[in-house]
Amino acid sequence: MSKARLDDLRNMTDAELQQSIASLKDELFKLRCEFRSGRIEKPHKIGLAKKKLARIYTILNEKTAKTKNG
Numbered sequence: 001m002s003k004a005r006l007d008d009l010r011n012m013t014d015a016e017l018q019q020s021i022a023s024l025k026d027e028l029f030k031l032r033c034e035f036r037s038g039r040i041e042k043p044h045k046i047g048l049a050k051k052k053l054a055r056i057y058t059i060l061n062e063k064t065a066k067t068k069n070g
Helices: 003-010 014-037 044-069
Strands: none
Touching: 003 044, 014 044
């Protein structure tokens, strides 16, 4: 992921990050359903969605750690 994209994520508010998490979880659920039914055309999108979700969780944890430690 490019540095510019990561900076965009870091500049988002907690509410925006939570909204992104919810939409990614919904997308991941749909992709898994398509995978199980055998209708998915691009199965690599499951891995990409997981990585995006992990990045957002990491940034959210960085923000909470920063506020706790001052």
